[in-house]
Amino acid sequence: MTLIKKLSAEFIGTFWLVLGGCGSAVIAAGFPNVGIGLLGVSFAFGLTVLTMAYAIGHISGCHLNPAVSIGLWSGGRFPVSELVPYIVVQVAGGLTGAAVLYVIASGQAGFDISAGFATNGYGEHSPGGYSLIAALVCEIVMTFMFLIIILGATDKRAPQGFAPIAIGLGLTLIHLISIPVTNTSVNPARSTGVAILQGDWALSQLWLFWLAPIAGAMLAGVVYRWLGSTKEA
Template sequence: MGGRFPAKELPYYIGAQVLGAVVAGGVLYLIASGQAGFDVSAGFASNGYGEHSPGGYSMTAALLTEVVMTMMFIFIIMGATDGRAPAGFAPLAIGLGLTLIHLISIPVTNTSVNPARSTGVALYVGDWATAQLWLFWIAPMIGAALGALAYRFIAQPEALIAPPAPSDHDDDLTGKIVP
């Protein structure tokens, strides 16, 4: 939807992201389990809603939060990596954007904005975390699509609008209007 990634490579990209997140979750599990009294079922950085939301937020609030935060994140990424953006701008814009997104959404869902991140720890928690995982796949996908479309609509409207049909007054070689 953003027009910057070949669709045929998407399954490999998703697979690599999930595999990396599961490995990272395993490393985190090994570290955390070294603490006396560690209880993986207490959350272990999993995303959740209802009684598993850090602030007790509903499923609807979690869904809306993840859609909007992911939409914002993709919009920021697309703008920061646009060829028209200043050189060296992307790391700062993306990092600050993701920091703000976390500050807003940690109390609501523990912040996902990435299905792989959610999956990596949910598999170690199991139970409620895997039962609620669907939301943390669906909401970021919707948000990512909306963010990409919003960016293309605002920054590249010509990419979404069909070119005008040729008329009798167009010069086919240059596209200029001829009398």
């Protein structure tokens, strides 16, 4: 598979993740008193990954997330030569998804992007008012576990054909746990797209949603290299 086809697939997949996941939060979560709520948003994010994993997993690996690409590189599953191109198109796809979501959401009278645009935050911008330290720990641990799931489910020794289900449900569970803390990132591309559109405080807090997911992903890559090794230690 050529690199341009891989990058195109990653762009489309990340676009879908942001439009589907963040779109469910912005458009459908509370509509209007009978919305899908936290449970629905959690499943929406999981379903975007599950559907894209089956659609483009055989083309690009369906990372859709700079932290996933970095974690797979850390785990010895992804070449460093493709790391930067993957991250660039993932961020571009996330921004495009956020832009399309803005066009749709702003078609409703009274729409106010400053009131929230599925952005990630801590402190006063955390849905539950959680501190910076709580948000940092949460994002590191959740991304660590996400990468352990990905690395394990895609291991050649794992049951074949079921990885997208495990990964999609894993992301759903992560959202069920952490939406109240940070609105759940575990994905710098997802956070960046909506933060750029929202601007203001979302951009000033964006650093955490790059630092923590990347740290958690890199740690998971190292741990799974040891955990999954067949060599005696």
